[in-house]
Structure formats: structure tokens, C-alpha cells
Amino acid sequence: xxxxxxxxxxxxxxxxxxxxxxxxxxxxxxxxxxxxFTLVEAAxxxxxxxxxxYRHFANREALLAEVARTGYERFGSRLxxxxxxxxxxxxxxxxxxxxxxxxxxxxxxxxxxxxxxAGLAGDEAxxxxxxxxKAFSILIxxxxxxxxxxxxxxxxxxxxxxxxxxxxxxxxxxxxxxxEHGPDxxxxxxxxxxxxxxxxxxxxxxxxxxxxxxxx
Numbered sequence: 001x002x003x004x005x006x007x008x009x010x011x012x013x014x015x016x017x018x019x020x021x022x023x024x025x026x027x028x029x030x031x032x033x034x035x036x037f038t039l040v041e042a043a044x045x046x047x048x049x050x051x052x053x054y055r056h057f058a059n060r061e062a063l064l065a066e067v068a069r070t071g072y073e074r075f076g077s078r079l080x081x082x083x084x085x086x087x088x089x090x091x092x093x094x095x096x097x098x099x100x101x102x103x104x105x106x107x108x109x110x111x112x113x114x115x116x117x118a119g120l121a122g123d124e125a126x127x128x129x130x131x132x133x134k135a136f137s138i139l140i141x142x143x144x145x146x147x148x149x150x151x152x153x154x155x156x157x158x159x160x161x162x163x164x165x166x167x168x169x170x171x172x173x174x175x176x177x178x179x180e181h182g183p184d185x186x187x188x189x190x191x192x193x194x195x196x197x198x199x200x201x202x203x204x205x206x207x208x209x210x211x212x213x214x215x216x
């Protein structure tokens with residue numbers, strides 16, 4: 001694939017410019033990071049004039065926001081399918097959601113990077129925030145179903161539980177799924193088993209009964 005880097009697209013057709021630019025942005029994000037290219041460079045790779053992208057995107061940040069927004073939409077849809085209304089039980093469904101998170105980070109790296117590392121803000125991020133909030137709301141629904149209590153007997157807030165698990169998922173994904181050089185050799189074990197162990201320890205600490213990980 002290396003010989004195809006920066007090769008101008010030849011399949012661009014009138015009416016598909018927005019999709020072509022998003023496709024090019026995915027490639028550039030992987031190669032250079034979210035802030036390592038310009039809108040003009042994206043236009044060149046899409047095989048269009050430097051002015052053409054401005055029909056759809058005011059600047060590079062707007063293009064990145066669209067990559068992130070569409071990523072969040074797919075991410076949220078997959079989380080919702082994995083949750084499946086908490087069947088066969090909330091913990092098993094919650095684990096499925098964790099698997100989806102890690103797989104998304106591994107196999108949709110460009111979207112994941114745009115979602116979590118681009119630092120987008122301002123007007124171009126309004127629709128992005130809506131999509132991100134919807135994805136997070138699915139995690140809150142799952143956290144509410146799990147319940148759990150703190151050591152002093154108070155129920156844990158679903159928002160706090162959700163934030164903790166999101167942080168654990170993001171940490172695992174960053175260590176394993178989004179690194180260019182693979183996981184640090186000092187880390188023993190595979191991503192999924194480490195994540196499952198972390199979730200089990202965390203949920204048991206909240207007094208939540210955790211069935212075996214291989215439960216169908």
C-alpha cells in the first residue's frame with residue numbers, strides 16, 4: 001500500500017466531492033495525524049482544484065469534524081447494537097460494548113483519532129457534540145442498568161461509572177489499538193483480556209455480580 005501514498009484519486013465524480021474529501025482525510029489522518037495536512041492538500045489528493053473543498057468545508061477543522069461526527073454515528077450505532085437492551089444480562093452486554101469500543105479503535109483508527117485527539121471546538125463541532133453525546137448516552141443507559149454502590153454505601157452515579165469505564169476503554173485502546181508501534185513490551189497480556197480483567201475488578205468493587213466472561 002505504501003506506493004499508493006498521496007496518489008491522486010481518479011475515481012472522483014461530480015457530486016461525490018464531500019465523500020471523496022472525507023476518504024482522503026482518513027488516509028491523511030493515519031499518515032500525518034489530524035493536524036498534519038491542509039485542506040489544499042486534501043483537495044490535491046482528491047483530484048480537484050484547491051477551491052473545490054470550500055463548497056463543503058470552511059477549513060480543515062470542519063473536514064475533521066465531519067470525519068469525527070460520522071465516526072461517532074457509527075460508533076454509537078454499534079454500541080447500541082452491542083448493548084441490545086442489556087441482554088442476556090447487563091454485565092455481559094456491557095462487556096460486548098467494551099469489545100466494540102476496542103474494535104472500533106483498532107479498525108477505524110482515522111475516525112477514532114479525529115473523535116478523540118483532534119481537539120475540535122467551535123462552530124464546526126456543534127453537530128459533532130450532538131453525535132458524541134448520543135454515543136455517551138448509550139453508555140449511561142448501560143451504567144444505569146448496572147447500578148452499583150460505593151464503599152460508603154451510596155449508589156454510584158451512572159455518569160461517574162460511565163466516565164470511569166470510558167477512561168479504562170480509552171486507555172486500553174490508546175495503549176494497544178492506536179499505537180503505530182504496537183503495545184509497550186512491558187505490558188503483558190492481550191488488550192481484550194486486560195480490559196475484561198479491569199472491568200471485572202471495577203464492577204466487583206461496586207458490589208456488582210459479575211458472571212464468567214465466557215457466558216453465552
